[in-house]
Amino acid sequence: MSAITQVNSNVGVNKIPENFLLGAATSAYQIEGGWNADGKGESVWDHYLHKQPDIVQDITNGDIAADSYHLYERDVEILKELGAKAYRFSISWTRILPDGTTNFINPHGIAYYSRLIDLLLANNILPLVTLYHWDLPITFSNNGGWLNETTTDRFGEYARIVFNAFGDKVKNWITVNEPSIHCSFIYEYGIHPPLKKSPGVGFYECGRNLLLAHAKAYHIYDIEFRKIQGGKVGLSLDAEWPIAASDSKDDLEAVKDYLAFNVGQYMDPIFKGDYPERLVNRIAAASRRQCYTTSRLQALTAKEKAYINGTADFVGINHYYSLYVYRNASVRGMYETPSFLDDTGLGTFQDPSWPQSAFTRMREYAPGLYSLLMYLKDTYHNPVVYITENGFPTTPAEDLNDEKKAHYLRAYLKAVLDAKANGSNCQGYFFWSLVDGLEWASGLQKYRFGLYQVDFIDPSRKRTARKSALVYKEIIRSGTIDFGYNPNPYGDTCFINT
Numbered sequence: 001m002s003a004i005t006q007v008n009s010n011v012g013v014n015k016i017p018e019n020f021l022l023g024a025a026t027s028a029y030q031i032e033g034g035w036n037a038d039g040k041g042e043s044v045w046d047h048y049l050h051k052q053p054d055i056v057q058d059i060t061n062g063d064i065a066a067d068s069y070h071l072y073e074r075d076v077e078i079l080k081e082l083g084a085k086a087y088r089f090s091i092s093w094t095r096i097l098p099d100g101t102t103n104f105i106n107p108h109g110i111a112y113y114s115r116l117i118d119l120l121l122a123n124n125i126l127p128l129v130t131l132y133h134w135d136l137p138i139t140f141s142n143n144g145g146w147l148n149e150t151t152t153d154r155f156g157e158y159a160r161i162v163f164n165a166f167g168d169k170v171k172n173w174i175t176v177n178e179p180s181i182h183c184s185f186i187y188e189y190g191i192h193p194p195l196k197k198s199p200g201v202g203f204y205e206c207g208r209n210l211l212l213a214h215a216k217a218y219h220i221y222d223i224e225f226r227k228i229q230g231g232k233v234g235l236s237l238d239a240e241w242p243i244a245a246s247d248s249k250d251d252l253e254a255v256k257d258y259l260a261f262n263v264g265q266y267m268d269p270i271f272k273g274d275y276p277e278r279l280v281n282r283i284a285a286a287s288r289r290q291c292y293t294t295s296r297l298q299a300l301t302a303k304e305k306a307y308i309n310g311t312a313d314f315v316g317i318n319h320y321y322s323l324y325v326y327r328n329a330s331v332r333g334m335y336e337t338p339s340f341l342d343d344t345g346l347g348t349f350q351d352p353s354w355p356q357s358a359f360t361r362m363r364e365y366a367p368g369l370y371s372l373l374m375y376l377k378d379t380y381h382n383p384v385v386y387i388t389e390n391g392f393p394t395t396p397a398e399d400l401n402d403e404k405k406a407h408y409l410r411a412y413l414k415a416v417l418d419a420k421a422n423g424s425n426c427q428g429y430f431f432w433s434l435v436d437g438l439e440w441a442s443g444l445q446k447y448r449f450g451l452y453q454v455d456f457i458d459p460s461r462k463r464t465a466r467k468s469a470l471v472y473k474e475i476i477r478s479g480t481i482d483f484g485y486n487p488n489p490y491g492d493t494c495f496i497n498t
């Protein structure tokens, strides 16, 4: 087996090390609601989900969602109930800057996040704050969005306002959440607003601009704030773990390409100074075959490379699942041309025996996270890593008894501890998510990611602890992972453990 295929850990660490941050995560549009409260401006999600509601499968939207704009005190109370040491949330750009620009700073937006941050700190909960979790101001979306390089300048200006407003209290910043998924859902697949499907083209351009936007915010922090505020800046990347379907040379190469296209596209420019060679070469070759005069992946200039290189004090990893990867003749012609998938030239599948969540592709295979962390350690000089998302949706029918989620949480956290014991510099773990929220184009109904259930019918958006919350709470309290702990989320005799 090659070094980057599956490694099974037998270390079996169940103790949470001291100073390891355990927390939970959310994002603004998915939970806040208050979409136009107190002067908030319109984001691309507000705009499109009002104009074209059927973008979302169950025709729901984020107008109210979990109503955290009004219920943030309850959210902090939940974090306290869990004993969480940290909370990852995102700031809504248009709550702070209603039209996206610095022409007008909304004092109510500043006041809202100040209240939330103060309450977290008063309860010894560390804020890890994301500047951008996909809710682009509609003004910029209408002006080319992330295909327009000037959006990176606007992002820098927004970052400066946020650092200035909250940086005395917030010491850990994530600039951008999941550039790869964000760009692919808009440009590759056309399923997230503004639905601009341009396979094999927009995706790379969007990703390139998000890298530049990230670097811009990093430099602004570095030059203008770091000395006084002393915080850290990173970004969150989505990363599945690819396992070679066999030991054949083609399958092992496919794994390397999968990692180059999905992880390396962002990690390499930041940690090694340029795009991975295999990414550059494969896209250039495919572009030539398709009669493009230049590669669909625009190279980074020497100036851009220098600008992006070294711009992360830590990397946030959002990891949900693993998959098998292969390459053989059957892959040829499998995808539309041009497209990202066609450029990768590989096929994927999953092991049907891996426990499945409500979402087909999200299955439990915890050794994948172990391998991913070891890969990051070996490939990028052991950077500081936070698992900024990891989660497993259950169905509404599973209600409070989300046994599978509780198992997933324990298994993945154990994989993180195993990796840590073997040298990974992972310093924290944030479960996705604290409460149920709007699962983007899948809506409010189908997937329940929350440790706490939210009753979306109840106007008070009542939050109730699920079994996974009780399990997490016990892990944090005892500092150990006990797979035998079996709490009753109903607190009475009607609990049947399936």
Ligand code: BGC
Pocket (backbone or CB within 6 Å): 027, 030, 177, 178, 181, 238, 318, 389, 432, 439
């Ligand atoms: C996103 C979250 C989303 C989660 C589950 C991640 O890609 O950052 O916003 O809810 O996946 O699908």
